[in-house]
Amino acid sequence: MPRTVRDIASMKGAKKITAVTSYDYTMASLCDKAGIDVLLVGDSAGMVMLGYENTIPVTMDQMCMFTGAVSRARNDSMLVADLPFMSYQTGPTDAIANSGRLIKAGADAVKLEGGATASAIVRSIVDVGIPVMGHIGLQPQTTMLSEGYRVQGRTAEAASRLLEDAKELENAGAFCIVLEMVSHETAGMISDAVRIPTIGIGSGAGCDGQVLVVQDLLGMYEKIRPKFAKRYMNLSDSIVESLQRYRGDVESGAFPAEENWFSMDQGEAEKIGR
Numbered sequence: 001m002p003r004t005v006r007d008i009a010s011m012k013g014a015k016k017i018t019a020v021t022s023y024d025y026t027m028a029s030l031c032d033k034a035g036i037d038v039l040l041v042g043d044s045a046g047m048v049m050l051g052y053e054n055t056i057p058v059t060m061d062q063m064c065m066f067t068g069a070v071s072r073a074r075n076d077s078m079l080v081a082d083l084p085f086m087s088y089q090t091g092p093t094d095a096i097a098n099s100g101r102l103i104k105a106g107a108d109a110v111k112l113e114g115g116a117t118a119s120a121i122v123r124s125i126v127d128v129g130i131p132v133m134g135h136i137g138l139q140p141q142t143t144m145l146s147e148g149y150r151v152q153g154r155t156a157e158a159a160s161r162l163l164e165d166a167k168e169l170e171n172a173g174a175f176c177i178v179l180e181m182v183s184h185e186t187a188g189m190i191s192d193a194v195r196i197p198t199i200g201i202g203s204g205a206g207c208d209g210q211v212l213v214v215q216d217l218l219g220m221y222e223k224i225r226p227k228f229a230k231r232y233m234n235l236s237d238s239i240v241e242s243l244q245r246y247r248g249d250v251e252s253g254a255f256p257a258e259e260n261w262f263s264m265d266q267g268e269a270e271k272i273g274r
């Protein structure tokens with residue numbers, strides 16, 4: 001049975017929450033098998049799966065397609081899907097309709113970026129019964145347009161603004177909040193101050209859980225290598241090496257071999273001169 005909002009909420013203070021991004025059936029099956037609590041169909045799909053420079057171009061149709069693929073793979077993990085840029089900022093009607101599309105595609109909950117200013121939208125989605133995960137700190141859909149990648153919450157003033165954002169999201173009914181690239185002191189303070197779990201990415205050990213882009217942790221995405229993303233393997237090296245061996249085998253004739261092909265029925269080959 002997939003983990004529910006209640007399961008995730010009850011992990012605060014009891015057990016750290018593990019989350020990774022997932023966008024396709026094959027990888028999502030492995031993440032689910034590994035016991036990951038939350039599979040996030042992040043709009044980072046635009047970068048790691050579709051090759052865009054940032055998450056801005058990602059569409060609802062694309063997010064629904066990725067969400068459907070992940071939902072067909074998962075058994076036990078909770079599935080949260082990102083609302084992409086301009087699918088909710090335009091008001092509650094769009095936000096509810098687009099959240100509904102992600103739920104129909106297979107998500108258990110949606111995630112959107114924004115603090116206090118997004119709280120009315122969060123409340124409108126929660127009010128129709130759709131669980132919402134908040135996302136503050138670095139907000140790639142908008143921070144990238146103005147500031148680029150920058151650590152958030154580095155001053156006491158910035159920390160108290162982020163705390164305010166977190167509390168507004170909690171009051172609006174968010175069940176969980178992602179803290180992206182927030183200084184670890186600020187992230188720890190926020191995590192202690194709110195009752196809902198925080199899930200950090202580049203925000204230190206004081207959060208209630210951690211999320212990483214799965215391609216970063218497996219060493220598959222070469223374009224950006226964030227300092228906060230621990231690489232557990234260099235899968236891209238292994239993939240390139242395997243593909244080169246395959247190419248060598250095809251060129252030399254070592255592949256395919258007898259165990260890789262099929263034969264005609266007894267006595268039939270002679271009839272076509274083989």
Ligand code: KIV
Binds near residue numbers: 021041045201
């Ligand atoms: O889109 C995404 O992958 C995310 C994570 C970075 C939290 O929002």
